Amino acid sequence: MTDPDRDAYAEDVLFEFASEPSHDRATLERYLREHPTLAAELLDMSLELEVQPEREVASAPIDEAWVAASWDLFIAKTPKAAAIDPFARLTSPETIALRRQLNVPSAVIQGFRLRMVDVTSVPNRFIQEMAESIRTSVEQLKEFLAGPPRLDPQVSYKSDRAPVVETEKISFERLLRESRVDDDRIRDLLSGSE
Amino acid sequence: MTGSHPAALTRRRRSDGILYQRRPEIEAALVSLLDKTQDEIAAALQIRDSMSPNYIASECIVHLIRRTRHDNHPAHFERLFKELMRRIQATLPRFTGERLDSLENAHAAEARDRIQHAIIEKILQDRQEPGPGLDYFEVMFNDAVASLRITATARARTAIARQRPLETDGESNEPSSEVERALAEFDVKDELLSDDPIYRNRVYMAIEGLPEKQRQVIALMLKDFPLDSEIPGVVSIKSILGVKSEKTVRNRRDAAFEAIRKALKIGNGDD
Numbered sequence: 001m002t003d004p005d006r007d008a009y010a011e012d013v014l015f016e017f018a019s020e021p022s023h024d025r026a027t028l029e030r031y032l033r034e035h036p037t038l039a040a041e042l043l044d045m046s047l048e049l050e051v052q053p054e055r056e057v058a059s060a061p062i063d064e065a066w067v068a069a070s071w072d073l074f075i076a077k078t079p080k081a082a083a084i085d086p087f088a089r090l091t092s093p094e095t096i097a098l099r100r101q102l103n104v105p106s107a108v109i110q111g112f113r114l115r116m117v118d119v120t121s122v123p124n125r126f127i128q129e130m131a132e133s134i135r136t137s138v139e140q141l142k143e144f145l146a147g148p149p150r151l152d153p154q155v156s157y158k159s160d161r162a163p164v165v166e167t168e169k170i171s172f173e174r175l176l177r178e179s180r181v182d183d184d185r186i187r188d189l190l191s192g193s194e
Numbered sequence: 195m196t197g198s199h200p201a202a203l204t205r206r207r208r209s210d211g212i213l214y215q216r217r218p219e220i221e222a223a224l225v226s227l228l229d230k231t232q233d234e235i236a237a238a239l240q241i242r243d244s245m246s247p248n249y250i251a252s253e254c255i256v257h258l259i260r261r262t263r264h265d266n267h268p269a270h271f272e273r274l275f276k277e278l279m280r281r282i283q284a285t286l287p288r289f290t291g292e293r294l295d296s297l298e299n300a301h302a303a304e305a306r307d308r309i310q311h312a313i314i315e316k317i318l319q320d321r322q323e324p325g326p327g328l329d330y331f332e333v334m335f336n337d338a339v340a341s342l343r344i345t346a347t348a349r350a351r352t353a354i355a356r357q358r359p360l361e362t363d364g365e366s367n368e369p370s371s372e373v374e375r376a377l378a379e380f381d382v383k384d385e386l387l388s389d390d391p392i393y394r395n396r397v398y399m400a401i402e403g404l405p406e407k408q409r410q411v412i413a414l415m416l417k418d419f420p421l422d423s424e425i426p427g428v429v430s431i432k433s434i435l436g437v438k439s440e441k442t443v444r445n446r447r448d449a450a451f452e453a454i455r456k457a458l459k460i461g462n463g464d465d
Contacts, residue, residue, distance in 0.1 A: 003349065010345040015330050016208050018337035025417040029429050039434065040410070044344045047413040051287070051398040052336055054391065062280050066306070070279040071272065074314050079322075084268070137268040 013038055014045045023049050075139050083144040086136040087113045094134075101133045102126070104189075107179035111170075112145065114152060119145040121171040125192040198228035200257055203333065205326035214333045220253045227254055232270045239277045252281040252335035256328055263321050275317070282313060285339045287402045308346035309339070380451050382412060385458070400457035401450075408450035410435060411443060421447070
């Protein structure tokens with residue numbers, strides 16, 4: 001039996017044992033007899049079933065670092081499909097609301113939508129606010145923004161020559177300046193204070 | 195969105211053919227949860243008191259995670275996922291104090307990481323191609339986590355055992371006669387009869403922190419198996435553990451009792 005097969009078999013037997021109405025000596029004895037190769041696991045489960053209710057009573061602080069590490073691991077293991085475009089589902093009123101919420105001109109939003117901005121130059125606070133406003137996670141938004149600049153998917157191009165997409169990304173500061181955001185606001189946005 | 199209903203669990207069967215089902219209270223909670231908005235669910239996930247009427251049972255969190263498979267709300271999924279990991283963590287054994295650096299604690303830490311990987315694999319698999327991998331977690335969450343943890347721990351233990359020389363058996367670690375007299379008056383089952391839940395929890399933590407061979411003897415004693423038996427048909431701790439003599443069983447029991455007494459600071463003058 002390979003390790004994964006054995007794990008699946010062990011999990012099935014342990015769960016079935018746990019779901020028995022009684023975990024007395026006779027039940028444990030029966031399982032030990034029927035599954036001799038899982039004796040160590042069954043003894044641990046027998047003990048676990050005694051401890052479980054007690055452990056639930058005793059609360060302990062949660063290790064949030066482990067929770068965050070678990071999320072990072074999940075993201076790292078998730079097969080990389082094309083990054084989801086979190087802007088695609090936004091309606092026009094929602095886009096306007098986003099602009100107002102972040103207090104920036106629409107050209108700045110457009111810079112993000114077209115992935116022209118270098119995500120590493122954007123303060124986390126701004127990314128976080130944007131992610132919340134468009135109902136996505138910080139990680140998903142960053143993953144999307146890490147992709148190459150693109151043409152506006154909502155505009156059709158009518159020209160003899162194929163439209164050219166920018167290949168160089170620009171910094172957040174440059175995007176703000178080119179979008180004519182005033183100096184005070186730029187300073188606030190870059191420092192992460194609102 | 196009203197009248198939504200959770201899909202039935204129909205794939206996992208007991209060995210006697212009976213299908214595993216969600217408990218009725220979980221079914222009822224899901225029917226009500228499926229009518230709630232994501233914001234309402236996010237608010238309910240903040241509730242830590244399991245007695246609160248709005249507390250979301252862990253089984254329901256697993257179901258909600260499975261339902262996010264096709265929707266495009268990563269923030270909602272992230273909240274559910276992180277709460278799931280908190281719930282898993284709360285069910286895992288914790289070792290503190292002097293056992294922090296022990297081998298058993300290293301096993302516990304490795305098991306925690308293994309369960310982290312195992313549950314992530316199960317969720318990824320379920321998202322790619324829905325299967326029965328998470329069904330147990332909707333039936334009885336704590337038992338499903340325990341099954342996964344114990345399986346993972348056993349794998350970790352086997353891996354470590356392969357790298358270590360064979361241990362000498364309990365025969366050589368006989369307690370002194372003085373300790374033996376003190377141990378004769380100690381019974382772990384008596385300690386577990388305490389009315390104080392915090393004290394009982396300390397006893398269980400001490401048992402969980404024991405080396406495997408000693409812990410197995412205690413697990414069997416708690417189920418009233420005799421140390422040894424000459425009566426045909428009566429299964430004893432000696433026969434289950436496959437050791438040669440009753441003395442080995444007694445030595446392991448005494449070493450376990452001594453470790454538990456120390457952990458509880460009973461009769462050793464340092465409390």
